[in-house]
Amino acid sequence: MMQSMTGFGKSNSVFSSRKASIEIRTLNSKGLDLSVKIPAIYKEVEPQIRKLIGKVLNRGKIEFSIHIESEKAGEQNLINKDLASTLYTELKALNQSWGEEESDYLSMILRMPDVINTEGDAPDEVELSKVVALAEEACQQVREFREKEGEDLRAEFEKRIEEISSLLIEIEPFEAERLESTKQRLQKGLADFPTDKMDSNRFEQELIYYIEKLDIAEEKMRLSNHIKYFLDTIPLYQSGKKLGFIAQEMGREINTIGSKCNHAEMQKRVVQMKDSLEKIKEQILNTL
Numbered sequence: 001m002m003q004s005m006t007g008f009g010k011s012n013s014v015f016s017s018r019k020a021s022i023e024i025r026t027l028n029s030k031g032l033d034l035s036v037k038i039p040a041i042y043k044e045v046e047p048q049i050r051k052l053i054g055k056v057l058n059r060g061k062i063e064f065s066i067h068i069e070s071e072k073a074g075e076q077n078l079i080n081k082d083l084a085s086t087l088y089t090e091l092k093a094l095n096q097s098w099g100e101e102e103s104d105y106l107s108m109i110l111r112m113p114d115v116i117n118t119e120g121d122a123p124d125e126v127e128l129s130k131v132v133a134l135a136e137e138a139c140q141q142v143r144e145f146r147e148k149e150g151e152d153l154r155a156e157f158e159k160r161i162e163e164i165s166s167l168l169i170e171i172e173p174f175e176a177e178r179l180e181s182t183k184q185r186l187q188k189g190l191a192d193f194p195t196d197k198m199d200s201n202r203f204e205q206e207l208i209y210y211i212e213k214l215d216i217a218e219e220k221m222r223l224s225n226h227i228k229y230f231l232d233t234i235p236l237y238q239s240g241k242k243l244g245f246i247a248q249e250m251g252r253e254i255n256t257i258g259s260k261c262n263h264a265e266m267q268k269r270v271v272q273m274k275d276s277l278e279k280i281k282e283q284i285l286n287t288l
Helices: 040-057 081-097 105-110 125-189 200-214 217-233 240-261 264-284
Strands: 007-014 018-027 032-037 060-070
Touching: 007 125, 018 040, 018 125, 032 040, 040 060, 040 125, 081 105, 125 200, 125 217, 125 240, 125 264, 200 240, 217 240, 240 264
Parallel strands: 032 060
Antiparallel strands: 007 018, 018 060
């Protein structure tokens, strides 16, 4: 199933001393661009979480964060009094040795690391396992979100491909007209040329060569094949990169048709095909 690289997932759980909430946000990226913010008490399971994200979400710009809140703020010692007292003594002594005026030591100390404990007691193995399970739950939510977005991408791709296919068909009526007008222009240019000095066989050879240079049958056939391949690839899992390659090949054929058509109405439809293809390329950037 087609997936977008845009997604969001959230999961949470309450433990004996804290509440843990996990959020995952994803955007498009060529590879796996992973940013992880995990509290120190859960650092032990960070490698497992990173491996899980890479396996389930594959690629994209992914922001993963765990937020924790103490559930027993009134029952536990939130301030590390020993550390705070040591810092106060050291700061006051240093201040006096410099001969500076008294400062607001308390506000300074409270901003220092590890003075205030907002995380609670160290987690046990059960809690760590549950945190990994929460990460997996959030990843699955992101995947479901991506699949819903993927349905919109699929509809957009099919719409734009249909536009290109229709425009390719619209070109056909102008091809014979274009070749005939080219032939008439060449004949008109030679109308005043002395007939006794003109090699009619050579003229026909040059005319055939010129017409062959304007022939777009092969380009049309290749473009039609690319269109079919594109549609066949859409339902495949993680098809974004392959669709990008196919779109590049489609662009080459459309450009070649444009350089050969030499007809105003045909050029107009080539421009429209290019516009539809650019809209496809824009959406492919967000396709997993």
